[in-house]
Amino acid sequence: MLDLSSSSSMPRSAAAAVKTYSPFVGFCFIINYIVGTGFLGIPYVFWNTGVIAGVATLVVISMAIAIPAIWTLEVMARAQAIDDVDSSRVQADSEMKAVFRIETDRHFEVSELCRIFLGRVGGAVYLVLILIYLFIGQWLTGPVAGTAWSSNLPLNFGTFRQCSQADFNGVLHPSDGCWNSYALCILFFAIIVVPLSCLDLKEQEIVQVTLSITRFVVITSIIIYSIVAEVKGYKGHESVDPPPNSTVKEHVLGFKMNGFLATLPVVIYAQMLHVAIPSLVQPINDKRHLGRLFWLIFATTSVIYGVLGVTAAVYLKYSVNEQCTLNWADTTSSGHSMLLRVYSYFVVIFPSLDVLSAYPLGAIIMANMVEYLFTGNPRVQSGRFFVTVNRFVWATLPLICSVYLSDLVELDKFAGLPAFCAAFIFPAFLQWRSVKMCQNRFGTSITPYTSRWVSGFGVVGVVFAFGVVITIATFVSFFLPHSLA
Template sequence: MAGGITEMGEPYSPYVGLVYMFNLIVGTGALTMPKAFATAGWAVSLALICILAFMSYMTTTFVIEAMAAANAQLRWKRREQEAVKDSDSSDYSDDEVIVRGRSEPLEARPILSVQRGGSSPDQFDIVERVEMGQMASLFFNKVGVNMFYICLIVYLYGDLAIYAAAVPMSLMEVACGNHSCSAGSVKYNDTDLCWGSVKRKDAYRVFLTIFTLLLGPFTFFNAQKTKYLQILTSVMRWIAFSMMIILALIRIGKGEGQGRPPAASFSGIPNLFGVCVYSFMCQHSLPSLVTPISDKRRVGRLVLADYALILAFYSLLSFTAIFCFAGGDLRDMYTLTFTDSCHALDAAPLRYFLGLFPVFTISTNFPIIAVTLRNNWKSLFHRDGGTYPWVVDRVAFPLITLVPPVVVAFCTHNLESLVGITGAYAGTGIQYIVPASLVLLSRRHLEPALGRGAVNKHRSPFRHTFWVGFVLAWATFCLMFVTANIVLTETKPKN
């Protein structure tokens, strides 16, 4: 995610890019939305998800503009370096260059001194993949770069904790649930027995231990997601999502819908905010996603279409869920609503499929996220020209990557809270604060070099500085609101 410059990669059409972005955004985080919708109320949820979709779309256009600006700055830096090399081979001394017909010391020459009349829209072509970490290095000061990496690391820790809890919980439900339907629907809690004298919470920890032992070692090595594995997990994801939507619609059509969600319940808004922010997250992966698109002239319209489709899909998934199932029947992870209720789904093979669906899809992502987090730790403490001792590189960094999220997963498997906290804090930084800061500072960096007449052809439709300030103010308000609610909830006397 956060790294240096790489090649553009295998190009693909804009419509393939649309599909990739759709698949990237609509992940397992969507499975926590129905419960959050039921808790906050249907009217409040619909209004908030529309606002958050708009805000996320705006910051996505900010990142794309910053990517183009980064490409332009790197392109001009290379030209400057070539100009310096040419001047070194001339008749003048090594420490002088010719500027406007006179000799000047090299250290007095601007880093990005260019002929402003020679700028063209092509200089903003996005032809190199510049990850967010590299953009932060280009446009932020040292403090800003460190803050970016800390924010990204916290977000990745939250991701790993969610993954580490979701897989064992799904395995526990499959192993300990009622799949014969002989006893009807049964509601369980963590202290109920799973098999023999083993309680459900102990079975969860057993599965978490197995999960850690099987996938944890990948943190110590490099792992790459293959193309065919992506295709397989995408197909499984869409079969599962479509199945849940269709099953809920069938029950509602038969008049069996039991959901009576309130229009508004403001106590559920903070968690809904975190869940929705998490479910619209794609900004950190945009460089890898947008750069290979062969024709970027329509990338802005495709991004807008993607967000409209995703908003419609989230609304359909969540509204069919909250009007089909009573609030108490909805689980933190929506697939579990079907796997532990024979009334919801009486076909055992389909219940097994939905129960194991998060296991396969999340397990393939866990090593990738872990390696990404490990590499970002290395980048944060990187020393120019220095290398890490073997023990630090191969043991210490993987351990500080793996241990904290596993410990969190051992302590709690409340996915709704994990997703809400991760999205509300680290997600706000990655999705709002970083893109707004990148686009603002990229404009300030390029104007002295390229001149005010240079126009970024990938500039955001929200090009006025007001929108940058609006996003930063929105992010600040959201953080204050969520924090105040958490404090009030913790200090509220319990009956």
């Protein structure tokens, strides 16, 4: 067999040159990437699916989406073994075993993994689908910041006017003075996130950890607020009369297929990270327990989403907004205590602050994929100038688009289709092909992340079928009414 041990294949100088961080910092980076703006719609779809049914859907989806994430780690380790042989980093020795691992000085984007195990066509198809998904995902963050800031900042001077939520309903972009304020807020957002996108992940360590802690604090405060307000019967938010023949019990214990079909893309989008896994795990200095780290991450996000969805949905009931934080705009007006008004402003503005941490990660991942597309060789080390310009371009273009198009409801739906391919279908193909290739080439395919519970071909088939079914179900939901009430 072949000796693929890390000690013989990674030069100390190369390893030392790579900036790394601890598993805890890696946990914060990955949580920041997952818990972006996806959680905003959880209470809304829970209420309109059935709260208990929504929790069950979240649990099933989270387990289904965690398994392909573990497969991605396995595939990266197998690709490293193949790369060691093909690049002649190790010498053949029939008496030594193959050792699969993820190195710090070698970066595999998922598009490259597809090219290795699925061929050029597979890699090209994946790259196109994911670039579309990532670009639309980045595009969506612009309106999140622009809408929140232009609606809450007193921009009333010259040709500028403070916006209201009505300015953004059913239009491509706001008009007149509101559009000027909206565009100015997008510019403010760009001034913050574009420079961050040009930095390496290690250089963002303090920012990412701080925003991760802030995110947990805000989400926890919304949960506590909803519980206390529901127990005390506080009705500070605008109430909406229930539809005829609709009861709270029905929304908590019942099940609505229309809402369920809308829940699938929302929950999957909220847990989606597969395309970012190589970029996020490469700098982690201790990769021995990455599998456990990912299970912990998905368990953490599932608990956060579940508790938030249940408490906010039960408290807000029929008035729950598609973006749940907008419900706190009702308590920013005079007539409420100053403390409540300050808190409510912070909750409303929070999503735009939240994407400050996720946006640079998305821009870096897009730039890495485009760099691989142009170089075609992962061993080509681009200069710092090219890397910076590449990241600048892909951090700027989505924000320019968001200035001229802020109504992205339908685009968000279509962005889900390539996301399902990235989360379920392509990982299943990669797992199957990488196992077959390594067994044929090395006589084994077992990596440090392989588990008999999730790595077998039976599980691969189930997840693949699951991905196909929910893709079809989501396509069907395109033809259903947008409102679930």
